[in-house]
Amino acid sequence: xxxxxxxxxxxxxxxxxxxxxxxxxxxxxxxxxxxxxxxxxxxxxxxxxxxxxxxxxxxxxxxxxxxxxxxxxxxxxxxxxxxxxxxxxxxxxxxxxxxxxxxxxxxxxxxxx
Amino acid sequence: xxxxxxxxxxxxxxxxxxxxxxxxxxxxxxxxxxxxxxxxxxxxxxxxxxxxxxxxxxxxxxxxxxxxxxxxxxxxxxxxxxxxxxxxxxxxxxxxxxxxxxxxxxxxxxxxx
Numbered sequence: 001x002x003x004x005x006x007x008x009x010x011x012x013x014x015x016x017x018x019x020x021x022x023x024x025x026x027x028x029x030x031x032x033x034x035x036x037x038x039x040x041x042x043x044x045x046x047x048x049x050x051x052x053x054x055x056x057x058x059x060x061x062x063x064x065x066x067x068x069x070x071x072x073x074x075x076x077x078x079x080x081x082x083x084x085x086x087x088x089x090x091x092x093x094x095x096x097x098x099x100x101x102x103x104x105x106x107x108x109x110x111x112x113x
Numbered sequence: 114x115x116x117x118x119x120x121x122x123x124x125x126x127x128x129x130x131x132x133x134x135x136x137x138x139x140x141x142x143x144x145x146x147x148x149x150x151x152x153x154x155x156x157x158x159x160x161x162x163x164x165x166x167x168x169x170x171x172x173x174x175x176x177x178x179x180x181x182x183x184x185x186x187x188x189x190x191x192x193x194x195x196x197x198x199x200x201x202x203x204x205x206x207x208x209x210x211x212x213x214x215x216x217x218x219x220x221x222x223x224x225x226x
Binding site: 004031033040043048058090097098099101102105106107 | 147162
């Protein structure tokens, strides 16, 4: 199993550009998550999904959109990139919520200038 | 709402010394608790978790944590650290609905030779 894969690993965007961060898991997990990590701030949840066709906002959803058309894929869309979106983005998945372990991808480092 | 506080942002320690990383949680309901580790330039991986039962939980790489309900704590310990333990450590707790994790701000463990 590859686990959770993310592409790209690095990206530099200009202010106002858009992009999609890709996330795929091959563990048949129901739950998927997008986090951003800023230095000293821990991880903040952007969006999550409890199954195909179902998504919901986390703590910091503004400026982002997601979709979940299949169990495996959970892309994160940035519209009109802003410097405040410079961060490291992690995708994660778990079989279920609550006490189930979340498996993380390697991350995407995004810089908006 | 569930929350966790990691009391130390950085912990420097010499190799082969013992270490304790502190985590306090706030919860009015039954608690699941997690410790995740993030090595440099990688995603997070599960170190250990408490769901129920014995309050002393053993994890990977010789780490253990003790659930203390009266002190609302879940401190992480290792009796003798190695250089390879240098990483950031995150304490986490699910929200009441069990559909997301709330992470602490992280503790950077720096092991010196």
